[in-house]
Each structure stands twice: as structure tokens, then as C-alpha cells.
Amino acid sequence: MYWLGDWRRIPICTFFKDARLVFKADSLGREILSIALPAAMALTADPIASLVDTAFIGQIGPIELAAVGVSIALFNQVSRIAIFPLVSVTTSFVAEEDSLSEASPEREDSRCLEAGPPMDAESKELLPQKGGNVHNSDFVGESFNMVKEEHKRRHIPSASSALFIGGILGLIQAIFLIVAAKPLLNFMGVTSDSPMLHPAQQYLTLRSLGAPAVLLSLAMQGVFRGFKDTKTPLYATVAGDVTNIALDPLFMFVFRMGVSGAAIAHVISQYLISAILLWRLLEQVDLIPPSMKHMQFDRFLKNGFLLLMRVIAVTFCVTLAASLAARQGSTSMAAFQVCLQVWLAVSLLADGLAVAGQAILAGAFANKDYDRATATASRVLQMGLVLGLALAFILGTGLHFGAKLFTKDADVLHLIQIGIPFVAATQPLNSLAFVFDGINFGASDFAYSALSMVLVAILSIICLLILSSAGGFIGIWVALTIYMGLRAFAGFSRIGTGSGPWEFLRSS
Template sequence: MALAADPIASLIDTAFIGRIGPVEIAAVGVSIAIFNQVSKVAIFPLVSITTSFVAEEETIERMNTEAIKVQNEEKETTKELTQDDVKLENLENGSTVKDEKKDSASDDSFKASPCKHTTAADINSNKSNLKPQKRNIPSASTALLFGAVLGILETLLLVLLAQPLLSLMGVKSGSPMLLPAHKYLTLRALGAPAVLLSLAMQGVFRGFKDTKTPLYATVAGDLTNIILDPILIFTCKLGVSGAAIAHVLSQYLISLILLVKLMQQVELLPPSVKALQFSRFLKNGFLLLFKVIAATICVTLAASLAARLGATPMAAFQICLQVWLTSSLLADGLAVAGQAIIASAFAEKNYEKATAAAARVLQMGFVMGMGLALLVGLGLQFGSGVFTKDINVKHIITIGVPFVAGTQPINSIAFVYDGINFGASDFAYSAYSMILVAIGSIGSLFVLYKSGGFVGIWVALSIFMGLRAIAGIWRMGTGTGPWYFLRK
């Protein structure tokens, strides 16, 4: 639900902007494609490895705490047994009378001064023990530092290079989409630090298996966005700029809520710079960076090709794409849950638990995909008027419905397998397999775009998701990499 909340807010954005006109919705579609491409390249690797690393560290810390507790209990047991042996020896030596006198004297002393053994230091010690101890998770501090730095860099990149990036996406200087697209992109870029920080913190909470906190924060921010949209777009007459400002404010609210909650649970200031896991993050982060570039470049290229078809096809493509991504992210929620559980299971070396978790999320993912296919197909076929009143745009949307709905089961399986591989820390395979999938998909995009236009683009996107699902099935199906134990 947390993963789907933001795309749902984007859908509502799309519905409000669609009331302005097809040119504006097409322009915003191009801008969102650019923003999402850069954001995913910057943050997706960080979020994915943060969830796995935090889950592993939290599990190891819990196991160490339990081991120390067992050791202390064993020491107490040994101490009690030793004391019993001493008492038995005293009894055998006939010293019970002396012990009784000592005990009697001790009891009289306690009665005379009942508070003698309860000092202020003992009371303060008990109070401190009752306070919940903050966790020491180095991965959390490292993730936040990377998120802040990457967010600032993304803002500078999008503000300074907005014009060339839009031109690269097919919005040339004479296009009517240029002005609204430029306004939306530069304003939306100001929220990049908040977006990256909030996603990094969500990765930390998911590693703790706490999915409620990110949900509450995201819903609070997105409700703010939905409330501000009509006020800024129509009442204040800011148009697409108002939509961008509403989105930026909502992202900063989400970040603030998550930061306050995280500071209550985790020591965010590490004891030293050495405690920060830069090398581990960079090594696995670069692997996933290649995966994300390969994955998102296919979707971004599809949006760019749709923009070249004109404002009307691009408007229809943007609506179909937002619905496609929103519904698919529900399956990604299962992937995140599976990732956290599987990462903990691998840290415990509990391979039976890892296998059971993987099997269950795959079953649930497939069932969810079938349900989404029916829901999205009917909803988009009969509810496209929610997003636009333009007859031509609605006609093109009906052409895309079979692809948007039909690929839902495939999308669900592909996303779930991503989570399974991340949970097993199989980042290298995820990266290299995605690069091969992207090469084939990009080739099919160009070929099918020239021959089929709008339909060709969606056929190529369907091929892209199908190849992603096959890559995931291959890894577990062959029992290779971290899943070698499945062959035994």
C-alpha cells in the first residue's frame, strides 16, 4: 500500500492536469518520465541494498543479544548451583545454627531500615532499563547520507539540464509541450532531496519489517498533495506549476515524518566514520545502478517514442503508463516483504524459511496479478473519462487496455523475483540479467515502434516484462547462485 500510494497520487495529479488540456498532460508525462528515470537511477539501488543490509544487521544484532542473554542466564544458573553446594557443605559441617543467627540478624536489620538497600542509583538504573534502547544500525546512517547527497545532485542536474533533457525526450523548441514541461520539471526537481531521503528511510523501516510507518507517512503526504492540487492548479490558477508545488510540499512532509520516527528508534550519528559502510554500499550499489539504468531506460525510451507520435498519443500513453506502474507496484509491495524476510532467513542460515517465503510471495504475486488484470482491464476501459474528456485520447487508451491489463500477471512475477533475488543478496545476477533483457527490449522497441506506432510500443514493453520474469524464474529454477541448496 505504501508503494502504491505515491503512484496513486500521481494518477490523481494526472486526472487534475487532464482537466487543463491534452497538451499539458502530455508535457507533464514527459517531465515525470525524466524525473522518475533520474530518481530511480539515484535511489533504487540505495533503497534495495538498504532493506537487505538493515534486515541482516537487525537479525545479527538480535541473535547476538539473545546469545548474551542465554550466557547471562547460564552464569546465573551456575552461580545458584554453586551457592546451593556451599549451603549443602555447611549443613554437612553442622553450621546451620550460625547461619540462622546471621539470617535473623539480617532480617532484623532490614526491618529497622526497610529502605537501606534501595538507593537512588538503583531507581535511576531501573528507569533507564525501562527506556527502549535505540538501535545501532550503521546501514541506516549510511543510507541517509547517500540519500541527502544524491538528492542535492539530482536537483542541480534537473534544473541546469532541463532544456537538453526535454529535447532528448523529443520535446523540441517549437513544441507546445516545451513551456509547461520545463515549468513542471524544474519545480519538481526542488523536491528531489526529500524524495530520495524519504525513500532511503523507507528502505530502513522495511529492513526492520516495519511497513506501517512508511504507509502512514506516505498517506499523510499524498493526502496533502491531493488537497493542494485543486487549490494551487485551479483556485490559484498556477496550472502545471501548482501540481508540481503540491507534489514537492507533500514529499518534504513525508520526509519530516519518517525522520522524526527514525530518530526515536536508531542512533543516526555513528560513533566514527569507519562505522559507515561506504565500500559495501558502493560495491553493491553500482551493480544495481546498472540494473536500474537498464530497466528504466526501456520505459523512458518508450515514453520518448510516444512523445514523437504527437501530443494526443503521448497523453494516452501517459495515462496508460501511470495505471500500468501503479497496479504493478502493488506486486512490488509483496517483493519488498519477501526481500526483508528472505534476507533475515539467509542471515540466520535458515534456508527452509527462505524457500518457504519465496514460494509464498510467488503464489500471492500470481494471484494478485490475475486480479489486477481483471480490475485494470474493466477500470481503464470504462473509466478513462476520469483522466481526460478528449475523445481522441480516450480512443487511443482503449487500444492500450489489452496490453496494460494483460501484462499484470507477468509484471507481478517479475517484480516478486526482484525482491527474492535482493533478499538473497544476489545483486550481481540481477544486474547482469537485466542488462541482457534491456538490450533485447530496446531493439524490439525501435523495430516495433516503426512498424506499429503506439501498439508497437506496448508490444515491446510486454516483451520487456516477459523477459524480466523469465530471468527471475531461471535463477531459482536452476538452483544456481545463492539458491544452490535447492538442488540438494
């Protein structure tokens, strides 16, 4: 009788809840899409710009294409070590603060601060506290700095913290990459006698000058995502990337700057994106906190450290794959670069759903609205699976014809054709893995996300080393397929077993 009457209480059934509504344009579906579509477009804009860079550079020659491929992989992976924890933590914290601030003014009219609504200790820290008469309207406006008013900027402590930390990390990253460019490239398999070394070092050094802008712009994107505003980052990113695409041929071919021109164009675009986002953010948020204690650095550092562990594990896997491809020669690296850029650019479409899930779930968990949390998790996972299947079909049929856009070298094209089935077939796994990440971050399940990813990375690294040695280029992509499968399974098992923050599913 349990299986007949109460089967819906089994946590794993969450994945199938209201599956018939996956395409329904109800309020939840519209909210998810209003966040996910602009977020996905913004997330894919930069990889698409990198693809355009790759296409332009590929016209110079296969050595330059491979050299820039190594540099982009290295820059992106080092950036992710700082970006991923910063953006993910910022999105969750800002969404929580924004959600709590919406309810606070209504409650404050009828009760004092000390007798306020139940919330955990961390959530209480989100609301700046001061002594005095709680019924005084001036105090209410000062005490709850985050109250939304039509013509008044808000105090969002996490926004101030994110920009401060992002600026510092950006400067550190720029200095590190410029100073250590050659040793890092050597680690990636570009040795001192390799023809790839000079163009790779040239591109990496110049592009590193844009690191502060990259970190700041992505920190601000995290703030806007927390507000469930993904359109502003989209407009800024498109403006920057269109500038990048326009400047590429000008610097590379008209001014004859080659790979240096591509790097300079990219740096200019990043500073433009950062300037646009800062201008828009200053219109909405007062970024000067009342005092240093409101910056909540301890909260950022604690959860940021957990995600740092996670992103190092992810970074090492992808960087190792690129390094193993580079060690097989410039032809293998050039083909791997094209396949990887397409793989990442298309997969990031699912990250839009992850952003939507994270922003909505963070607010739902902050308000202990578990019905909304369950419905949101189910819907974004179902959307993610449908998206992954659609992407697999599109890439499997279309990429065969588009490979020549990146290079005319016959050997590189041959290897790209070998990699296409892996790029296409892994899309459902990639989509589910990214969406599971967003769901776990929305539930503030940072510890599980970190520890499970470390275990996945260990297994994946072993697969990469063994399979690349035995199967070469194909072996690397088989190992990457296993890696994404393990990531998806790790997310599946958390909700499917009703553990951690999802324990309520056992009794719902």
C-alpha cells in the same frame, strides 16, 4: 524411482511447494501480509497521487497533460537511478543487521567475540568491534550497538549510511534536473518548437526542488522495511499524498498557477513525508555512528553499483518507450502517460510482496535458515501470481469505464482504449517480475540481478525500436509486454535451475 520419490528435490519444484497453502493464514502467511499490505499501499500511494495530478492537469488541456507526462516520466526515471539501488541495498543490509543483532546478545553471554557463531566476512563487519573484556556488560552494550532495548535507540550502521548517501544524491539530482531540464526534454522528443516545451520545463524545474526530500524519504523507507515495519512509511506517505491532493486544485485553479501549482503541491507533500519519517526514525535509531568506519560506504558502493547498472537498464527501457510515444505527438504521449501511470500504479501492488519477501529472506539467509528461505520464496511467488491474475481481470473490465476521468479528448481516449488490453494482460508478468526482484535482493544476489537485467534491456530496446517503427502506439506496448516477460523469465531461471545462492535447493 527418482521422479516418483525425489521429484521435490528438483529446484523448479520450489514454485509449486505447498501451493495449497497460498491462502492459508499461518504464521508465514500472516508475516508476509503484515509487511506486504502496508508496503503495497505505500508504494501505490505516490502513483495514485500522480494519477490525481494527471486527472487535474487533464482538465487544463491535452498539451499540458502530455507535457507533464513527459516531465513526470523523466523525473521518475532519473530518480530511479539513485532511489532503486539505495532503497534495495538499505532494506537488505538493515534486515541482515537487525537479524544478527537479535541473536548476538544471547550468544555473547557464553562465548567471546572471536569465538562467536560462524558468519561470513561481510556479516562480521555489521557488528562494530572493540577490544576488551567481552564479559563486561558495558562492553557488550557498546560492542553490539544494535541490541534492541525497549527504551534505548539502536545503532544501525546501514541506516546512517543510507541517509547520508540519500541526502547527497538528492542534492545532485535536483541541481542536474534544473540545469539540464531543456536538453533532457529535447532528448525525450519535446523539441524547441513544440507547444509542450514551456509547461514541461516549468513543471520539471519546480518538481526537481523536491528531489532531496524524495531521496531521503525513500532511504528511510528502506530502513523501516529492513525492520519489517511498513506501516510507518504508509502513514507518512498517505499524509503527504492527501496534502498533495488537497493542494492541487487550490494552487492550480484557485491561485491559477496551472502546471506550476501541481508541481509545488507535490514538492510540499514530499518534504512533509520526509519530515514525518525522520521524526519516527530518530525515536528508534541513533543516526550518529560511533565512527566513520561504521558507515560501511564500501559495502553500499559495491552492491549499489551493481544495482545502478540494473536500474539504468530498466530506466532506459521505460524512458525510451516514453520518448518514442512523445515523438508521435502530444495525442500519443497523453494516452501513453495515462496508460503508463495506471500500469505502474497497479503493478506496484505486487512490489509489496517483493518487499516482504526481501525483508524475510535477508534475515533467513543471514542466519542460514534455508527451509524458511524456500518456504518464503514459494509463498510470495504464488501470492504474486494470484494477485497478477486478479489485477488483470479488474483492469480489463474496469479501465474502459474509468478512462474519461483523465481526459475528455476523443483522440486520446481512442488510444487509451487501444492500450487497455496490454495494461491488463501484462499484470501477471509484472507481478512475477517484481516478486522475483525482491527474492533476488533478499538473497543478496545483486550481481545476477544486474547482469541479467542488462541483457533483458538490450533485447527489449531492440524490440522497442523495431516495433514502435512498425506498429506505432501498439508496437510500443507489444515491446513493453516482451520486456516484462523477459524480466520474469530471468528471475524464474535463477531459482528454477538452483544456481547462485539457491544452490542449496539441489540437495534439500
